[in-house]
Amino acid sequence: MKITQLSIFVENKPGHLIAPCRALADAGVNLRALSLADTQRYGILRMIVSDPPAAQKALEQAGFIVKATEVVAVEVPDRPGGLAHILAALEKTSVNIEYMYAFPFGRGENAVLIFRFDNPDAAIQRLQAAGVNLIMRKEL
Amino acid sequence: MMPAAQPAQSCFHPTSALDYIPRHELEQLQLQRMRAIVSRAYEHVPLFQTRLKDRGFVPNDIRSLSDVGKLPFTVKTDLRDTYPFGLFASPMQEIVRLHASSGTTGKPIVVAYTNGDVDVWSSVMARSFAACGLHEGDIVQNAYGYGLFTGGLGAHYGAERLGATVIPVSVGNTDRQLMLLSDFGATAICCTPTYFLHLIDRAAVLGIDLRKLPLRAGVFGAEPWTESMRRRIEEDTGIKAYDIYGLSEIIGPGVGVECACQAGLHIFEDHFYVEIVEPETGRLLPDGEEGELVLTTLSKQAMPLIRYRTRDITALVKEPCECGRTIRRIRRISRRADDMLIIRGINVFPSQVETVLLDVEGTLPHYQIILTREHGLDQMEVQVEVTPEVFSDTVGALEALEKKLAEAMEHVLQIRVQVTLVEPHTIQRSEGKAKRVIDRRPS
Numbered sequence: 249m250k251i252t253q254l255s256i257f258v259e260n261k262p263g264h265l266i267a268p269c270r271a272l273a274d275a276g277v278n279l280r281a282l283s284l285a286d287t288q289r290y291g292i293l294r295m296i297v298s299d300p301p302a303a304q305k306a307l308e309q310a311g312f313i314v315k316a317t318e319v320v321a322v323e324v325p326d327r328p329g330g331l332a333h334i335l336a337a338l339e340k341t342s343v344n345i346e347y348m349y350a351f352p353f354g355r356g357e358n359a360v361l362i363f364r365f366d367n368p369d370a371a372i373q374r375l376q377a378a379g380v381n382l383i384m385r386k387e388l
Numbered sequence: 389m390m391p392a393a394q395p396a397q398s399c400f401h402p403t404s405a406l407d408y409i410p411r412h413e414l415e416q417l418q419l420q421r422m423r424a425i426v427s428r429a430y431e432h433v434p435l436f437q438t439r440l441k442d443r444g445f446v447p448n449d450i451r452s453l454s455d456v457g458k459l460p461f462t463v464k465t466d467l468r469d470t471y472p473f474g475l476f477a478s479p480m481q482e483i484v485r486l487h488a489s490s491g492t493t494g495k496p497i498v499v500a501y502t503n504g505d506v507d508v509w510s511s512v513m514a515r516s517f518a519a520c521g522l523h524e525g526d527i528v529q530n531a532y533g534y535g536l537f538t539g540g541l542g543a544h545y546g547a548e549r550l551g552a553t554v555i556p557v558s559v560g561n562t563d564r565q566l567m568l569l570s571d572f573g574a575t576a577i578c579c580t581p582t583y584f585l586h587l588i589d590r591a592a593v594l595g596i597d598l599r600k601l602p603l604r605a606g607v608f609g610a611e612p613w614t615e616s617m618r619r620r621i622e623e624d625t626g627i628k629a630y631d632i633y634g635l636s637e638i639i640g641p642g643v644g645v646e647c648a649c650q651a652g653l654h655i656f657e658d659h660f661y662v663e664i665v666e667p668e669t670g671r672l673l674p675d676g677e678e679g680e681l682v683l684t685t686l687s688k689q690a691m692p693l694i695r696y697r698t699r700d701i702t703a704l705v706k707e708p709c710e711c712g713r714t715i716r717r718i719r720r721i722s723r724r725a726d727d728m729l730i731i732r733g734i735n736v737f738p739s740q741v742e743t744v745l746l747d748v749e750g751t752l753p754h755y756q757i758i759l760t761r762e763h764g765l766d767q768m769e770v771q772v773e774v775t776p777e778v779f780s781d782t783v784g785a786l787e788a789l790e791k792k793l794a795e796a797m798e799h800v801l802q803i804r805v806q807v808t809l810v811e812p813h814t815i816q817r818s819e820g821k822a823k824r825v826i827d828r829r830p831s
Binding site (some may be wrong): 253257258259264271285287289290294296308310311312313315317346349364 | 500541593738774776779780781782783787808809811812813814
């Protein structure tokens with residue numbers, strides 16, 4: 249149910265984003281989704297990729313510090329109330345969302361949300377109980 | 389001849405005989421050599437002759453070693469002021485080698501060697517390696533930079549003199565360095581401690597387990613390093629990490645080195661005369677007190693230096709070493725008098741920043757101190773490379789780390805510090821040495 253996300257540390261300076269992208273391109277790894285959490289001086293580039301072990305190796309060889317984390321991918325109908333329905337499933341639980349980002353999903357009217365939970369197992373249980381569609385790694 | 393591959397614990401290597409000379413004989417030898425070198429400098433180096441004459445002093449006035457304190461000091465600017473060859477005591481026909489400092493600003497300082505000087509240098513380097521338990525049959529990967537820097541050739545000649553096999557790989561090209569380390573089966577390595585930490589990190593990325601290699605000793609020098617760095621190196625790799633000391637002005641590496649006891653560095657006192665003085669006044673300090681190390685070259689022909697102020701802060705160890713060597717030890721050098729930064733009127737040493745980083749992060753990341761001035765006020769920024777140990781994928785955790793580091797530094801230094809996390813491998817390194825301070829304050 250959990251999928252692997254890779255994060256790297258990038259300084260907030262012109263040209264600093266291209267090096268990791270090149271490293272992935274050279275390794276033949278495809279970027280499925282990404283998000284950049286930024287501060288004034290640096291950012292954390294979070295990526296969902298086609299082949300996490302190969303991507304991690306390529307990035308480390310290129311000198312980046314890579315952190316692999318487990319995240320949860322959720323399919324959401326692309327219509328009003330789609331996200332609210334999912335969040336409602338987590339209401340009144342102790343599960344906390346550390347961060348999230350969204351991207352459109354190839355097969356139609358739906359979007360995919362990537363969640364980083366403080367307690368992913370509890371979150372998965374609640375979401376499945378509420379009938380939310382979780383996406384497996386191979387589908388991405 | 390020595391049988392090949394003697395066990396490491398054989399501590400009476402013939403090369404090391406002079407390390408065990410009785411003190412009274414050593415002092416006689418020192419006096420004899422001191423008188424000869426002072427005469428040589430007086431006759432051949434105009435700057436030194438003028439300074440002695442100004443004091444109404446002639447070389448024959450040296451009757452005992454206690455008279456050495458009456459001689460004038462030599463300082464680093466003397467080498468700059470007489471650039472390039474002004475302090476040479478030998479004609480160029482007799483000089484077989486020049487080296488120069490990697491000086492980042494202005495002219496470098498130049499040092500010279502006769503054939504005899506190279507021979508002395510090789511012998512003190514061979515004695516250094518022997519003190520670290522190396523011997524004939526060892527394979528030494530020499531990752532000090534070869535070139536104008538004294539580290540590479542100094543270690544090279546010393547290891548050859550000892551009868552070890554030298555891999556003259558020089559600094560840099562880390563992946564090839566690791567390949568050779570594995571394939572050639574080096575039993576010892578020498579380089580700067582900073583560069584060895586880099587090798588450890590890179591080996592981890594490439595999946596090479598340094599503990600499984602035949603490597604058993606590292607001889608690290610050319611920059612000050614701490615006990616915590618030693619612990620990290622020894623725990624991560626299973627080798628013994630020894631500290632070696634030297635400076636180009638005196639001879640290069642091989643002025644002093646640790647023995648198996650790893651409790652201070654033995655100075656090769658038959659070639660280098662040691663004094664500890666108070667940095668501000670130049671007053672000679674009693675044994676055991678901390679001050680600036682002052683060295684006189686007792687044998688160097690091409691460029692004798694009398695009472696050279698090294699700017700390195702240490703103390704003589706009063707007690708004899710358990711290893712049995714009679715040549716005395718200095719404490720490991722933790723800081724240089726030149727390293728002291730005055731920020732908003734407060735004295736700050738880079739080693740204090742290092743201690744905080746080690747305490748908070750558990751290991752020592754690469755860092756750099758950047759000093760600027762805004763509206764007439766000094767600003768101190770510490771840039772710290774992100775390491776796998778501390779990297780988190782949430783902004784909050786990284787900001788908390790910056791804040792924790794800044795608070796710990798402010799507590800120790802008593803001034804405001806801006807801590808900035810930077811990408812790995814972005815802080816400049818030269819000759820494997822880390823450049824710790826960038827001072828952009830207008831003078």
